[in-house]
Amino acid sequence: MLQNKDFIFTGNLTSLPDKTSFSWKSPSNIALIKYWGKTDPQMPKNASISFTLTKSYTETKVYFTKNYLKKKSDISVTLDGQKMDSFVPKIEQFLERINYFTPYLSQYNLEIITKNSFPHSSGIASSASGMSALALCIMSLEKELNPFLVESFFKQKASFLARLGSGSACRSVEGELVVWGKHKDIDHSSDLFGIKFSEETDPVFQAYQDCILLVDKGEKVVSSTVGHNLMIDHPYAEQRFNQANQNLARLVSVLKSGDLENFISIVESEALSLHAMMLTSNPYFILMKPNTLKVIEKIWRYRKDTGVPVCFTLDAGANVHVLYPKKWKEDVNQFIELELAKYCQNNHMIWDQAGMGAAPVSPIF
Ligand code: DP6
Numbered sequence: 001m002l003q004n005k006d007f008i009f010t011g012n013l014t015s016l017p018d019k020t021s022f023s024w025k026s027p028s029n030i031a032l033i034k035y036w037g038k039t040d041p042q043m044p045k046n047a048s049i050s051f052t053l054t055k056s057y058t059e060t061k062v063y064f065t066k067n068y069l070k071k072k073s074d075i076s077v078t079l080d081g082q083k084m085d086s087f088v089p090k091i092e093q094f095l096e097r098i099n100y101f102t103p104y105l106s107q108y109n110l111e112i113i114t115k116n117s118f119p120h121s122s123g124i125a126s127s128a129s130g131m132s133a134l135a136l137c138i139m140s141l142e143k144e145l146n147p148f149l150v151e152s153f154f155k156q157k158a159s160f161l162a163r164l165g166s167g168s169a170c171r172s173v174e175g176e177l178v179v180w181g182k183h184k185d186i187d188h189s190s191d192l193f194g195i196k197f198s199e200e201t202d203p204v205f206q207a208y209q210d211c212i213l214l215v216d217k218g219e220k221v222v223s224s225t226v227g228h229n230l231m232i233d234h235p236y237a238e239q240r241f242n243q244a245n246q247n248l249a250r251l252v253s254v255l256k257s258g259d260l261e262n263f264i265s266i267v268e269s270e271a272l273s274l275h276a277m278m279l280t281s282n283p284y285f286i287l288m289k290p291n292t293l294k295v296i297e298k299i300w301r302y303r304k305d306t307g308v309p310v311c312f313t314l315d316a317g318a319n320v321h322v323l324y325p326k327k328w329k330e331d332v333n334q335f336i337e338l339e340l341a342k343y344c345q346n347n348h349m350i351w352d353q354a355g356m357g358a359a360p361v362s363p364i365f
Contacts, residue, residue, distance in 0.1 A: 002192065007101045007160050011146040016066060016107055022140035023061035026133035026358035027053045028124065029171045030210055030313060030321050032267050033248045034274045035180065037231030037241060041097060042167050043191045045231065046244035047181030049251065050171045051208055051323075054355030056118050058129035062137040063111040074109040080120065094131070094165040101161065102138060104145060118350060124212065125315065127224070131165030132158070132172035136358055158358075159193035166224070170194040175357035176208070177201065177255070185249050202258025207326045207353050211336050214348040215291045216318035222278065222285050227316050230281035240277055244270070260309040260325070267323065271314040278316070289318040291343040296320070298339050308332060326353070 029050040037045035077087040139158045163170035171178040177197035183189045254262045278285045310324040324332045
C-alpha cells in the first residue's frame with residue numbers, strides 16, 4: 001500500500017530542462033457517494049465513488065520556464081483568454097502543499113493557460129477538472145525528469161497531487177468509476193488518491209448518461225472549503241460518515257449486479273443526505289432552489305408513471321444531475337426536453353455521460 005513518502009520525487013535535479021510545456025484535458029466527475037468532510041491535508045472522512053464525465057472538462061497547458069534567480073515560482077493563469085490574477089493565490093497554495101513531493105517545481109515559473117468546456121458561471125465547479133489537469137501537466141514534467149516512471153505510478157501520483165489541490169479532483173484522472181477513500185470492501189482503496197473501480201460492473205452502468213440541468217448559475221453560496229468545515233462540529237457528522245461508507249458497500253454489490261432499483265435509492269439518498277448536512281449545520285444553508293425541487297418531483301412522477309430507471313443526484317448547489325442508463329437515452333432525453341428544460345436558466349443543459357478520464361492533448365493554444 002503506497003504511503004505519502006512513496007510520492008516524494010527522488011530523481012536528479014541537476015539537469016532540468018530550461019523550458020518545456022505539456023497539455024492535458026481532464027473531465028469533471030459526479031459523485032454517487034459523496035465526499036463531505038475532511039481533515040488536513042485533504043484526507044476524506046469517508047470513502048466516495050464517482051462517475052467520471054466526458055463533455056464537462058478543463059483543458060490546460062502549462063509552460064514551465066526555468067527560474068534561475070529565485071526560489072519561488074512566478075505563476076500566471078489565463079482562463080478562456082483572460083488573465084485571472086484572482087486564481088493565483090489558490091495555485092500558489094497548491095504548489096506549497098505539493099512542494100515536498102515535487103521539489104523540482106520551485107525551480108520553474110508556471111504559465112498556466114486553461115479553458116473549460118462549460119461556461120465559467122454555469123455553477124459547475126471547475127476545481128475537480130482544473131486541478132486534475134494541472135496535476136497531470138506537472139506529472140508530465142516529472143516524467144521528463146524521470147523517463148522510467150511507469151504509467152500506473154504516473155496516474156496514482158497525478159491523482160495524489162490533484163487531491164491536494166481539491167479532494168474530488170483525485171477522482172478525475174481515470175474512469176468510468178473511481179473510488180477515493182479507504183474502504184474495507186474495496187481492495188487497494190486509499191485516502192491518498194483515487195483508484196479505478198476494478199470490479200466487473202454490470203453493462204447497464206457503461207456510458208451512464210448524466211444530463212446536467214443548470215437550474216441556477218449563480219455563484220456558490222457555500223464554498224466547498226466552508227462546507228467541509230461545517231462538518232467539523234456537526235451534530236450528525238459521525239452518523240453521516242458511517243452512512244456514506246455503508247452506502248458505498250451497498251453500491252458495490254449493486255454495481256456488480258445491475259440492480260437499478262437499489263442504485264436509484266442509494267444515489268438519491270446520498271444527494272439528499274448531503275443537502276441534509278447543510279440544512280442542519282451551524283450556520284445552516286439551503287442550496288436547493290424551488291426549481292431543484294420541481295425537477296425532483298417531475299423525475300419521481302415520470303419514473304412512477306413509466307417505470308424508466310431515471311434518478312437524480314446533486315452537488316453542493318442547485319443544479320440537478322439526471323442519471324439514466326444509455327439504453328433509455330431516447331426516452332429520457334425526450335422527457336428532459338419536454339418537461340425539465342423549462343426549469344433551467346436559459347434552457348441550459350449539458351448532455352454528458354460517463355467516460356474514461358483524462359488524456360494528453362496535442363497543443364491547441
Ligand atoms: C459536494 O472536492 O470541491 O462535490 O477538497 O475542499 O476542494 P475540496 O472540496 P471539493 O468537494 C466536493 C464535494 C461534493 C461531493 C463530491 O464530489 O464527492
